[in-house]
Amino acid sequence: MTTVAAMGALSGLRVLDLTLMMAGPYASMLLGDHGAEVIKVEPLEGDYVRSVGPYRPDDQLRNFGGYFQSVNRNKKSIALNLKEPEGREILIELVKQTDVLVENYRAGVMDRLGLSYETLRDVRPQLVYAAVRGFGDPRTGNSPYVNWPAYDPIAQAMGGIMGITGSSDGEPAKVGPGVGDIVPAIMCAFGVLAAVYRAKQTGRGQFLDVSMVDAVLALSERIIYQHSYEGKVPKPEGQRHPFLTPFGIVRCKDGHITLACHTDAFWSRLCELMERPALASDPRLKTEVARRENADLVYGAISEYTMKRTKRELLEELGGHVPFSPVYNVADIAADPHFAAREMLVELEHPGALGRMAVAGVPVKMTETPGGVRRRAPMLSEHAAEILTGVGIDEQRLKSLRDRGVVG
Numbered sequence: 001m002t003t004v005a006a007m008g009a010l011s012g013l014r015v016l017d018l019t020l021m022m023a024g025p026y027a028s029m030l031l032g033d034h035g036a037e038v039i040k041v042e043p044l045e046g047d048y049v050r051s052v053g054p055y056r057p058d059d060q061l062r063n064f065g066g067y068f069q070s071v072n073r074n075k076k077s078i079a080l081n082l083k084e085p086e087g088r089e090i091l092i093e094l095v096k097q098t099d100v101l102v103e104n105y106r107a108g109v110m111d112r113l114g115l116s117y118e119t120l121r122d123v124r125p126q127l128v129y130a131a132v133r134g135f136g137d138p139r140t141g142n143s144p145y146v147n148w149p150a151y152d153p154i155a156q157a158m159g160g161i162m163g164i165t166g167s168s169d170g171e172p173a174k175v176g177p178g179v180g181d182i183v184p185a186i187m188c189a190f191g192v193l194a195a196v197y198r199a200k201q202t203g204r205g206q207f208l209d210v211s212m213v214d215a216v217l218a219l220s221e222r223i224i225y226q227h228s229y230e231g232k233v234p235k236p237e238g239q240r241h242p243f244l245t246p247f248g249i250v251r252c253k254d255g256h257i258t259l260a261c262h263t264d265a266f267w268s269r270l271c272e273l274m275e276r277p278a279l280a281s282d283p284r285l286k287t288e289v290a291r292r293e294n295a296d297l298v299y300g301a302i303s304e305y306t307m308k309r310t311k312r313e314l315l316e317e318l319g320g321h322v323p324f325s326p327v328y329n330v331a332d333i334a335a336d337p338h339f340a341a342r343e344m345l346v347e348l349e350h351p352g353a354l355g356r357m358a359v360a361g362v363p364v365k366m367t368e369t370p371g372g373v374r375r376r377a378p379m380l381s382e383h384a385a386e387i388l389t390g391v392g393i394d395e396q397r398l399k400s401l402r403d404r405g406v407v408g
Helices: 003-007 023-033 066-071 085-095 117-123 152-159 179-202 212-219 222-230 264-273 288-293 295-306 311-318 330-335 337-341 384-389 395-403
Strands: 014-018 037-042 075-079 100-103 128-133 206-211 247-252 255-260 324-326 345-349 356-360
Touching: 014 023, 014 085, 023 037, 023 066, 023 075, 023 100, 023 128, 023 179, 037 085, 066 356, 075 384, 085 117, 100 179, 117 128, 128 179, 152 179, 152 212, 179 206, 179 212, 206 212, 247 295, 255 311, 264 311, 288 295, 311 324, 384 395
Parallel strands: 014 037, 014 100, 037 075, 100 128, 128 206
Antiparallel strands: 247 255, 255 324, 345 356
16 A cells, blocks of 8 residues: 555645634544644644543543544644734744645634734635634625524524424424534535645635534525425424335334335335235325325334334344334444444544543545544644644744743
8 A cells, every 4th residue: 555545535735723622623634534634723721622521530631532532533733822923923834834724713713813814825825714613704605693603503503403303293402413513514624625626726725614504504405495395394303204204213122213115116125024015005005195195104004013023123124125224322333343344433542541442433435545543633732843843943942932832
């Protein structure tokens, strides 16, 4: 395997990561997973998430916990005080050697520091400057909420996904994973690669803006056409799909399973597997439209079958024949051979603790330049000396910068 292949498709791409919490760090993590050199520029006290945990009971350092480890692997760290002129000067020197800068401060913060996109563009014309904010940046569309703070549940609520998630009695629910952070992060990483491709062609970078709320709305695209085409205001859907049947969650003897047998072919096959072939020819259930209109009858017939069987029994009877899965918890995931074969649970060392801890692996697989989790998350400012050497700062000056609170 060549060096480039070992490091990933983005080997040679340099990213300055001025992000905190979840959305921004996840975006830069995606780039790092595929070989980009990601330099995390933190405040002197570090990313707030370092203090969140969860920590191993034997962790003597508590420099970071599982949350930080999961979304900051494959990165280097330097702590800079950007409120100090020398700190800003160092950042500008780093920008001169950088392809991409990602930040997720509120709109205007970097501008007030004298580190706006326009300022940095003059230093590095090919720079791709990516911002992830709750309601976007005025450069691309001035939202009336541009100065509002936002986190995952705010994006889920205003972006529409919370309004269609929850019990069918109308009570909304938050989606478990932080999709209000993670979906904007994925879109940011995609946007970065599109802009970098353009910059390689033209020599000109650009400002890239992702609103968390916009990204969640894009994820919830179905509600837009339901409202436009049908005049509906979709409500929480419970365990079923609004217009595909059967397509959802069904109880079984020891938990829940999911089925997506809405097509005539899969419905007919499911009826055979349930040893009730007559259901497939029942006029009330024969077509997709008929099944949608008689959803209670469909799910009732399926429940009669599933409630007599465990998840394991149903996996053996239905798995591979129709679109089916048990509803897994993380213990089920850890035991399933699929995730081991796909290297989706990756163990990393954790400073201050014994043993190795698992984080989620890299889902985008490539044959020539495979990505991967190559290194643990960094200690705060762990790579300051290495990074600053690259801009001509020697050990003596680094000590002075640290003594004066410019570098961590």
